Each structure stands twice: as C-alpha cells, then as structure tokens.
Amino acid sequence: MFYVTTCASPVGELTLACDGENLAGLWIQGQKYFGGTIPDVMTKKDDLPLFHAVKNWLDRYFSGEKPEIAELPLRPIGGAFRQSVWRILCQIPYGEVITYGEIAKKIAEQSGRKTMSSQAVGGAVGHNPISIIIPCHRVVGSGGSLTGYAGGIAKKIKLLELEGVDLSRLSVPAKGTAL
Template sequence: MYFSLYHSPFGDIALTATKQGLTGLAFQQGEAKIKLPEQYQQNAAFFQPVHQQLDQYFAGTRNSFDIPLAPQGTAFQQKVWQALTTIKQGETKSYAWLAEQIKNKKAVRAVGSANGANPIALIIPCHRVIGSNGKLTGYAGGLALKAKLLAHEGVQFKD
C-alpha cells in the first residue's frame, strides 16, 4: 500500500492506493483526516498522475478525473459511490436523487450514510450532494471546505 501528501489550495490532501488504484483521498482537515498505518510506503512517483490531475482540477483546466479507483466498501456503498461519479462538475444533486439512481427511493438516509463514508472525496464527488432545499449539508471536510469546492466548480447554492 502506498501514500502521498498533496498540497492543494484548500489544504493538504492525503492519498492512499494499492496497485489496483486509488483507495483514499481525504482533506486533512475536519473529520476526514486519514491516519496512515505503518505498512504504507510513501511513493511520489506512483501518485504522479493523481497529482497532475489534481493540479489541473485546481487550476480550472480539468473537470473530470481519469484515475483507476479501488474504494473499499459494501455492495450498497459501491452502488452509491458509482452513482456519485455521474454527477458532473458544476452540478449538484440531492440525497433523494441518489436514492432514485440506485433504484431505492426509500433509502435516502442510507444513501446519506454511504455518501459520508466515501473514501475518495473530490474524485468520487460527494461534495456535489446538497439538501433538497438547495442548502449545503454535511461534509467530512467541513461545510466551509464543501462551499469552497462548489464555488471553485461554479456551483450556485444557498448559504
């Protein structure tokens, strides 16, 4: 297992991966901070494509990512995370929309929990999920960070 630290305009980001793909991306502020086990090896060269695409995203020249992903989670979580990847930059969706996408309209709360458990923030864009009323809802990195990310992407939302 590998790790790298990326310095973004919005704070440090910890990245973790296996040979299969990226397993974690977490801003190192708020509740999402990653504690790296000792068996992880720092490997900047392995993460070069991720760093390059993050550079492009923060420079405003990239609006989607092309990185192999290997998030670990339940089958339900995987379904929710896959649905999240369909939300394009500049768009927001609600938890109810996510529940509809996975064909389980009654699972709004479970969808919210799966969204909150997303291990690859930003690339699996959980920050693009807001309340049905257009207001920001929870984000592991904090609502201020979520607001910055959405503003960076040109999204209008209610304070």
C-alpha cells in the same frame, strides 16, 4: 499493502492512499472518517507513478480544468451499497449538484425497490473515501442545504465555487454535524 503520500491543495493538505496501482483514498486534513476504509497499515511512499498521476489530476482540477474521473484507476473500499452510491457520485457533472433524495431514487430504481432512505445514502456519501475526485461535495440536501460534507462546509463551498456552482440558491445549515 497500501501506500500513502501527501500533497498541498487550496483546501488544505491532502492524503492519498493506493494499493500500488489503484487509488483507494483521498482525504482532506481533518476530514471525518480519515483513512477509515483502508484495512491495512499505510506505508509512506511518495514516488509511485499513480501518485504523480493523481497529483497532476488535482493540479488541473484546482486550476479550473475539468479532468475526467475515468482518467484515474479508482478502487474505493466499501460494501455493495456504498459502491452503488459512489458510482452515482461519479456521474454528477462538474459544476452541478444533486440531492441525497435524487440519489436515493436512483438507487431504489437500480435495486428494484419502491423507495430508498436518503439518510442511508447520506451515510454512504459521507464515507466516500476518495474525496474531490469522487465528487461527494456536489451532493446537497433537498432544500438546497449545504450539509453532509465530511471535509466541512467551508471546504465544500470552496470546491463548489471553484466549479462555478451558483451558490445563491443554496444555504448553510445553522447547526449540524458537517459544520
């Protein structure tokens, strides 16, 4: 059984989903792949201790603090490849960005391969079911393009600005699926 609640945030309404003890989803309203990894019906339940802990974490994050990802029990649902990409996302320091290509190199090294597709990494990043906390917004294209955020470019920029990322070396793509 999965439970769901919502909360307000500076980037719009957020929907949280859990199995009762572990966070399985956090989506921004209108986000691509919203709820896509939850294999069951989600029952509304606002008063779970985990939801209170996540909302507290988010309040601290949005007020400029740097809460640790490890403070929350996370259980994103996905295959082994996606899980490996999401673990790397959790290692990106607050206020820093990494490219899809850099993640692909790390995945290749971990799996004993010579190369890994940046596009495959992009697919896994885009399907991250725990937005903001698992910081997929910190991933950019190789040329500094702010592409590939399922929540939309404007929200990605807002999150990066909140973290103090220097956006002067980054660019908004003129066209693309993440706009």
